[in-house]
Amino acid sequence: MAFTHSDFDPRKIVVADVKTAYLTALRSDSLYIHPLKDYPDHEKFQDLWLFNRALYGLRDSGNLWDRSRNKTLAAAGWVPSSVRGIWWKWTGKPEAPTSRLLGILPTFVDDFAILPIDSSASVPSSVPTPPPDLFPLPPSSRELPSEPPRLLTAQEEKAFRKRLGCLSWVARDTRPDLSQGCNQLSHHSSAPTHADADYLLSLLHYA
Structure with a gap:
């Protein structure tokens, strides 16, 4: 450009x-170069x-x-x-x-x-700022949560890790988009929250 x-x-x-x-x-x-062998009248x-x-x-x-x-x-x-x-x-x-x-x-x-x-x-066009609510961001990216995230129970953690492992194995070589989401969730696999479980379910529905 x-x-x-x-x-x-x-x-x-x-x-x-x-x-x-x-x-x-x-x-x-x-x-x-030599003429191609399959070229018509190659010998000539x-x-x-x-x-x-x-x-x-x-x-x-x-x-x-x-x-x-x-x-x-x-x-x-x-x-x-x-x-x-x-x-x-x-x-x-x-x-x-x-x-x-x-x-x-x-x-x-x-x-x-x-x-x-x-x-x-270019400068005048960049001066006006859009209204804050024009492109709302997720609450987690704008402010701290009012209460600590709810952790999964031991049984829910086991199901979470099993689903995450299965999805990671399937998406590893076939779906780079899902693989990226699984990589993000793997950082929270030691203490997954309900938000992580909801995110995993959204990945499964997306697949």
Whole structure:
């Protein structure tokens, strides 16, 4: 994604878009391959094919794409910043007193989205705060409980641990979402409460 100033034309980023990265990356040297055995008239092709594209299976394919991307960004006026993987665009020399930052471009993703960084557009929109009841949080996350949680009886604890163990075993390799919930409950298995038991039942219903 690219964070750009309000007066930066987002259409200029089109030249840096990524299209089938490993198939269109520029290659600094030539690569010759044998024709495929199942290719029609394979015997007629005695010479090697000249192959000028990078493939996933090539050892240097990642570097090929990086060089191609960096060359494309440099041609569009972007320069690498002091942070590895981050490029930026200035009106003049980077970080010069007379230069103004136009855009910041992380290269960790292959699809670019234009987001404004102009303070006049972003700061006022972040000033208003939503009403406190617009997105209510669970009471446990906002205030301390008025009374200590009720612990399960010995028989209820045994049933709780048995259900938790069965669900953990089933969800371990098949349901990462349930496995995460089981991991959270396992921290309370030594002294489970009624709230933990209700949470476990909700996981079972969710499954």
